[in-house]
Amino acid sequence: MTGATLEQSRANVQPPKTQSRRAHTLHGKSEGQSQLDRWRAAELVYSRRIIAKEYASKPWILSFYRSLLSSRGKDRVRSILDVGCGTGFFTRFVANQVMVPLKSPATVLGVDLNRGLLEAAKRQNLGGEAEFEYVQASAYSLPFRSGSFDLVTCRTLLMHLSSPVGALREMQRAARAGGRVACEEPDYGMVGFHDPSEDPEFAEASRRVRAAEVRGLWRMYGQDYEMGRRLPELLHDAGLRRIMLEGMFRSIMVPCDPRIKAASLGERLAAELSYYSDEVNLDEYRKTLRAGGLSPKEINDYLRVWKKRTGQRIKALQRSSRAKEEDVGFLALPFFFAVGRKPLSK
Ligand SMILES: C[S@@+](CC[C@H](N)C(=O)[O-])C[C@H]1O[C@@H](n2cnc3c(N)ncnc32)[C@H](O)[C@@H]1O
Secondary structure (H helix, E strand, O other), X not given: OOOOOHHHHHHOEOOOOOOOOOOOEEOOEEXXXXXXXXXXXXXXXXXXXXXXXXXXXXXXXXXXXXXXXXXXXXXXXXXXXXXXXXXXXXXHHHHHHHOOOOOOOOEEEEEEOOHHHHHHHHHOOOOOOOEEEEEEOEOOEOOEOOOOEEEEEEEOOHHHOOOHHHHHHHHHHHEEEEEXXXXXXXXXXHOEEEOXXXXXXHHHHHHHHHHHHHHHHHHHHOOOOOHHHHHHHHHHHOOOEXXXXXXXXXXXXXXXXXXXXXXXXXXXXXXXXXXXXXXXXXXXXXXXXXXXXXXXXHHHHHHHHHHHHHHHHHXXXXXXOHHHHHOOOEEEEEEEEEEEXXXXXO
């Protein structure tokens, strides 16, 4: 849809003829249904608001994206498709921040399985230079003609799919020849974590739990929480070329950092504690850790100590803000952003 108006883009919304609708099964349910059950608009809006604030306070993040995505000359972007857009956080960020200033308004489409999230995305359109539209569709079967978009993006979608390469092939198909497909995914296998207040035995148990969780999610649901490192391989397998990749840390948490307020640290810890005190969540977490290779005893021992420690940290924070100053723990989660090009001719 290079240089297309929104009207033309609407005309392009029709099922592709060549794509067969494969059933993707996950955990006994259809994968689509499980994804619909999973994401809540209010939670996504809240967590993305925090990310947006972080982006706004760290100007180098914008440079990071702009260094990989330009919109000049033959790379001029007038049409963007964001797949698995949820409540449209990344859709708006790429269109209004990364691609700005655009010389002419761009057509921007967000696609997601979940109608509720798309409705929330529409309510959040905050203006800017682009025109937005949201369409309900599956990443495995995008209802657009081949070659319709200059830029096709997705963020934290592939890690949740049983066939990330299937989705990427569709994204590649929807991109124009010479156009780009850009994906952002985290890698939980590369999480940086250090808590000097942990005794060595508990520190070792924490390491095993983190690894078991990643393994368990893969074994139970086929979800790959180490997706970041696989982006070059998957983009290549989907037929994209001239692949570039860069990484950055998100979710950096260093409690003693004066920019982190004691109250917000307390809130965050309390939310975690309450999440893992809920029977349904706990049951799910236990199942995942079991699938990841931990014994029930290892899981119980770990959870008991973790809950006790977290409760003590919350109480200490309530008593005095000095507790925060003394907390020199470290947590950092890497995110990777990969961009590939659809070849001009096969
Ligand atoms: C972690 S959320 C990411 C949302 C958004 N990209 C962001 O970063 O805020 C994953 C999204 O993928 C969507 N999703 C999952 N499977 C999908 C599929 N097969 N087709 C389209 N969207 C899908 C979910 O509904 C959800 O909105």
